[in-house]
Amino acid sequence: MTAASQPTILTPDEPGIARAAVILRGGGLVAVPTETVYGLAARADSDEAVASIYEAKGRPSFNPLIVHIADLAAAGRIAVLDERARLLAERFWPGALTMVLPLRGDAGLAAAVTAGLPSVALRCPAHPVMRALLEACGLPLAAPSANRSGALSPTTAEHVRASLGGRVDAIIGGGACELGLESTIVALREGGGWSLLRPGPASETEIAALLGPQDAGASVAASIEAPGQLASHYSPGKPVRLDAETARADEFHIGFGATAGDASLSPSGDLAEAAARLYAVLHQAAASPMPRVAVAPIPGEGLGPAIRDRLSRAAR
Ligand code: AMP
Ligand code: MG
Numbered sequence: 001m002t003a004a005s006q007p008t009i010l011t012p013d014e015p016g017i018a019r020a021a022v023i024l025r026g027g028g029l030v031a032v033p034t035e036t037v038y039g040l041a042a043r044a045d046s047d048e049a050v051a052s053i054y055e056a057k058g059r060p061s062f063n064p065l066i067v068h069i070a071d072l073a074a075a076g077r078i079a080v081l082d083e084r085a086r087l088l089a090e091r092f093w094p095g096a097l098t099m100v101l102p103l104r105g106d107a108g109l110a111a112a113v114t115a116g117l118p119s120v121a122l123r124c125p126a127h128p129v130m131r132a133l134l135e136a137c138g139l140p141l142a143a144p145s146a147n148r149s150g151a152l153s154p155t156t157a158e159h160v161r162a163s164l165g166g167r168v169d170a171i172i173g174g175g176a177c178e179l180g181l182e183s184t185i186v187a188l189r190e191g192g193g194w195s196l197l198r199p200g201p202a203s204e205t206e207i208a209a210l211l212g213p214q215d216a217g218a219s220v221a222a223s224i225e226a227p228g229q230l231a232s233h234y235s236p237g238k239p240v241r242l243d244a245e246t247a248r249a250d251e252f253h254i255g256f257g258a259t260a261g262d263a264s265l266s267p268s269g270d271l272a273e274a275a276a277r278l279y280a281v282l283h284q285a286a287a288s289p290m291p292r293v294a295v296a297p298i299p300g301e302g303l304g305p306a307i308r309d310r311l312s313r314a315a316r
Helices: 014-025 047-057 072-076 083-092 128-137 157-167 204-211 218-225 271-287 304-314
Strands: 008-010 030-032 039-043 066-068 097-102 119-123 170-172 184-188 194-198 251-255 292-295
Touching (some): 008 014, 014 030, 014 128, 014 170, 030 128, 039 047, 039 128, 083 097, 083 184, 083 204, 157 170, 184 204, 251 271
Parallel strands (some): 008 170, 030 170, 251 292
Antiparallel strands (some): 097 119
16 A cells, blocks of 8 residues: 555444454554554564564564464463463453563464564453454454654554554554553563563562562663664654753643643643653644653652653653
């Protein structure tokens, strides 16, 4: 399809999902709402379909994709699950936790999904539309965020249309994403250790309560293993200054709590609300005439570290 044409907008109901499943089974690209952000889905077992995800996003081929599955049984057909994986799945699935696990030899995925790594990232999502789509397709779906590589993640169908437009075959409209932040990514090591590759809605504290403390030196391992986490990311396309109580004359000020700003992540200082609104407010900052962005301080508890992680990448 040409970049000039516009994607079909599908309704998040049975006919819309059935139509999306036909497109996906045929090797097409469909943007779909999830509880984290909108995903750009393609069948994970097709080299061509997976290649078109990288092409539509302009994503570097060394940055592997998360594979979405309907349940633990489907996960077990793709990756080697141990007791720790079962514990995490029981606690967090369906939901916003991605596990990096040893890839099975007979997984049947396109090689590009894992960027040639011997591991695979798996998530069982909770959003009813994404779950219905997985069921209707009967296939694992590779799905990174539905935006051009390096740009802001989409939390509405309109964000997807503005970023990818005619590069996708269809978008399932499903309203704003509830969590608004990408999943937590945990790598389970074959030797018994684990490390957090990306902070997110599933907290490190809760994971450590189940698995024990994270590996020492984990962040070094993560930087080698998940190259996507290294690059500047989530960029509004202009300089971003963090921990700004006040703004300068040329800055769009993003507020939080007592700091009102030009737009607030959460006037009441609620971190869940701030996470859900983060990308919408960053999109607003990107669209404003101001050449720079300043962001109020965000506290370090609860969802704070995940929000600060995205903001610090936006500021790089
Ligand atoms: P995104 O799809 O943009 O939300 O990002 C997915 C993230 O998962 C990327 O940063 C990848 O580097 C990471 N990832 C996916 N598969 C693996 C893997 N097998 N090992 C380590 N990290 C992975
Ligand atoms: Mg992304």
